[in-house]
Amino acid sequence: MKKRLLALGLCAMMVFSFAACGSSDKKGSGGGDAKPETTFDTVKIGEDFTDLKADVKWVSHRTDLVDNVYKDYISEFNKLYPNIKISVEGITDYAESMTTRLTTGDWGDLCMIPTTVPKTELTNYFSSFGPKAEIEKNYIMLENFSYKGEVYGIPSVGNAQGVVYNKKVFEQAGVTDVPKTPEEYLAALKAIKDKTDAIPLYTNFAANWTMGAWDAYIGGSSTGDADFMNGELVHGSNPFTDNGKNTGPYAVYNVLYQAVAQDLTEDDPTTTDWENSKIMINNGEIGSMVLGSWSVVQMQDAGPNADDIAYMPFPITVDGKQYASAGPDYDFGINKNSSADDQTAALLFVKWFTDESNFAFDQGGVPITIDAEYPEVLKAFDGVELVIDTPAPEGEEDLFSNINTESEVGLNSDNYHVSIIVEAAIAGTPTLDEIVTEWNEKWSLAQESQGA
């Protein structure tokens, strides 16, 4: 009996001491009250806080960069801030794992904000980088993680929507200027077919998800209107109809229809091979593919001819000007539960990463600093206005997806509607006008039932 009591007493003591540890820990790390001691817009890299001592743990989704590129960045950063120690952890299954870890509060100091975090929850997990009104003077794509005038997420890099192509193939075909309209593009494809052995446009039809890429251009790229996806498309009548100006969704899909109908795509779409297509475009066996800018690095790495791969905006010109849909990649977020010093250090690093690291340039992405130089692959985007979709107004957040599923048109979700265009173009029937008429009918019915 005595022994039992002793054991019980020991247990109780241990529990209490643990509890004590827990509470003192929290105090030490700020308990959520700490803030970075500066803001993103005012801090000067290399001048402020150079003596700061801190330990920053950074959780990243780029497992491929953690051990090489990021390591180099950190040692560069340490030349300016020798006392800030940064350790990186890469997670493969990032979005899901990070969402779970966030809820514990004790995951590190700096992470890439998972897109699952709603805006209203931002303040519970992350510290502000500063007032949006100030930061947006020099940086873009802040919309996704800004809340009540404060910026909680700084994008690591931006992605643009365009067409990946092999420069050499285009040059061999005599196409020196990047095509800017559907006609010019189709003419270029025709020239490639006539003058080279390359497949002018590879659809990657069999992979299926690749067909969904076409939906990415029906908004900003083809209309120049940031409100299109959540405005005109949702509320307008018959949004898929040919507007006669060679812009808008119809023009995008018409490029595909015409290319297939004129035999400018691969012979047999049902047996295309995604992995092999990367090697083929690198070797100059493929002229172009319609995919997001994320694909560029993969195409470059697939063979020895990385320099031949380039990226151009989707060939549609609206009133003499070209646009490209764009959006941020993952955003940096600072843990509000970390100590003030660690948070400041994290903010310094993000600032350095954005301004000095050349990350966007190295990775072929869109820099988020205004007036930054574009990487070589995106040279064709100089002078092209990036269009970032405005979020849906309050109360209409689900409207687009509801109409989209109800109508079974399936933009960005069902790749089948784009595949149908290829099938129709091969069979010669139905025409694209008949296809979009059907979409319009279904879309209008869904708009009615969803009260748009």
Next chain:
Amino acid sequence: MKVSGNAEVLPSENRTFREWFRSKEIQQRVVIAAFIALPIFLLIMFTYVPFLQMFKFSFYDMKYIGPRKFIGIQNYLTVFTRDDCFKALALSGYYIIGAFIQLAIALYFASILCFKTTAGGVFKGVLFFPYLISGIAIGFLFKFFYTRGFVLDTVLSWIGFDENGLPYWLKDTSINNFSLVFTSFWKYMGQNMVLFLGAMMSVDATLYEAADIDGANSWHKFRFIMLPSIKQVIVLNLILSISGSLSAFEPPFVITNGQFGTGTYFVIMDRIAHQHSKVGLASAMAIVLMIIIFIVTIFQQVVMKKFFPDDEDGVSLTKRKKVKGKKVAS
């Protein structure tokens, strides 16, 4: 727990319960119940509960998340009024034709291999092997098989076909469904054959010897000894193949994604459920298909009865009659 508790309170009854519990009859039942409990639990948990849930879903207008609205039989009406659902079911015709050919060939191989043949084991293994490969892997395999200028085209050009004159096996809508049916033929033929073989092996060899003495040839032996003996397995294989044909999914899903007119009922159902999030409608489609399979199976049974009137049921019937007669006589 409750019983043993009672037993403790009432020690006088303790022994009787124990004795009762230990009696052979009860022990047998306990063992049976213990063995059967787990499978039944799993069956109910993972088959019947989800099924009932799906049945319930079929009356709702719902997505995976968000509010659900009861709409009665509207989903069922939609299944019958949409033109894509039943047009897709018509594609099963290809698979049913394939199933018949598949069974005939399986029967042929089985009847050869059930007798001693050179390297019979190897042939059995080779023919059965495709069944062991996952359907997804087979899909990828055949995608390459049918690719222009790849395996099939090359082989055909070796035997004298002009490679440029060959059709596009998956693109050409007049033959692509046959291409897909062939992949499921390739996979399931071996399985059918093994089932047939098993049944054929159990036929008493003395019957063949007797037939030999009577001067029967191979065809006679097959028609009058083998076929009647394995009738049950043939019926089983037929039912499995036809319900399998109606619910064909893997080849069109993996190889062509249901494009170029290859979207079977299941592929359409998958698209409606997962891409358009119309869970209620897809559930109704599943229920309708189940009913169709029921009807087809019953119809098949009736037809089989007509074809094999002198089957075991007939035998047992005459036996029963005899017994009855005896009873009456005594």
